[in-house]
Amino acid sequence: MLSVEQVSRTFNHKQAGLIDVSFSVEEGEIIGILGTSGCGKSTLLRVLSGLDKEYTGKFSLEKEDVGMMFQEPRLMPWLTVEQNVAFGLKGDQKAIVHELLDTVGLSGFEKHYPKDLSGGMSQRTAIARALVTEPEVLLLDEPFSAVDAFTKMQLQELLLSIWKKKNTTMLLVTHDIDEALYLCDRILILKGQPGVLAEVLTIKQSKPRDRTDPDLASIKAEILHVLDLRETAS
């Protein structure tokens, strides 16, 4: 449903960004994009979401079909939770907003302002806002890297439950290998500066997975090997 062909976008005289990245995504797949910092993971999402237009190459994705979630919640502080979720909607569609707030577990907080929310609740609101336009692809840019470990696990569960319910296709940029192993069907590993696609790993285990599964641990070792981090990371 999404194919990316030889997309390149470089900065600083080709010292950063990404080069010649090609891959395709099936409907309902959760794709993880892993890599050390500066290898162009976030740049890839910015290109796909239409925020960055200075790229070369092609991809098949219309702007209207994209939902995006950032590292920070990026809620409008002057809008209530309910109004924030409805931010991208045209016209008044209360029903869908309330259904989503229910899905992300925020019923009862409709009238709260972002200043009264915890970090996890803010990200839940942001998830609901990204889903409200019913996007074909949900782009997630390190969405849980700023919350604590327990909130992170809860949000990962939430993401899985949404995937089960709606079969949403997701592209998840992360630097957390465990997160990628827990959520993704395939993991793309970017490497270098500018980044190139170094490896694609398929994870066959069915979701939800056991976080302590030894098979996942061996895939983790493989990823660390690809990233050349084995010595420093273990």
Add this chain to the structure above:
Amino acid sequence: MLEQSNRALKLVQLNKVKTASKKPRSNRRLLLGSILPVSLVILWEAASNMGIIEAHLLPAPSAIIASLYQMVLEGTLWGHLGSTLTRVFAGFFIGTFAAIIIGSLVGYLKIIEELVDPIIQALRSIPSLAWVPLFILWMGIGETSKVTLISVGVFFPVYLNMVAGIRGVDRKLIEVGKIYGFTSFQIVRRIILPASLPSFLTGIRSGLGLGWMFVVAAEIMGASKGLGYLLIVGQNTYSPDTIIGSILLFAILGKLTDWFLKVIEERSLRWQDSLANQH
């Protein structure tokens, strides 16, 4: 003795903790804030009655009130109040309106900023009272020159805050709008304007303050009505009660209008995560 006062202090602190919640706090603030002015007025009245202060320099508060009341009875006070208020409001609205339009364009469009901002900054460095003779020469000493002068005074603080507010809008929030395919107009209306509202409100409050300052200047320069005119009348007729009376009215009106804007500010900025909004 010492122990007693310590105990009293503790009681005060206890009361502080108790009254820190909700309503009683505003009553307490009102009470504490009025202790000094009220005692000063009582002292002043007493000193005047005992002849310590000479009445031809500083009349007693009661004498000032009496002379204001006299003007109310004669029906002249409302005319003065009315023309001053009209001038301030007209100047305030014209200045604010111009500042919103120009400030938004300068804040949002780089090219307009490069074109317009240097000359505005240059004009800003002219002390605004220096405009007075020119405006009188151009527009006479009628209402037009006065309102223009006040508008000029109001314009700059509103303009500066408007531009700073728009500049300060988080780029990350604007990206959210771009994800949803908002047009430039939608981004301005739904993200940039609400996000720069706090700064704009600060701007119009200081703009209004300057408006009051300039109305005095405008009316002292030449007017046949208004509180500033009363100041001059008081000076020429050796009546300090009229002068102090109009100063008092300026203070009251300035405070009331500022309070009005402050209420609007608090109402519309309830979402802000600020010290003032702590519960």
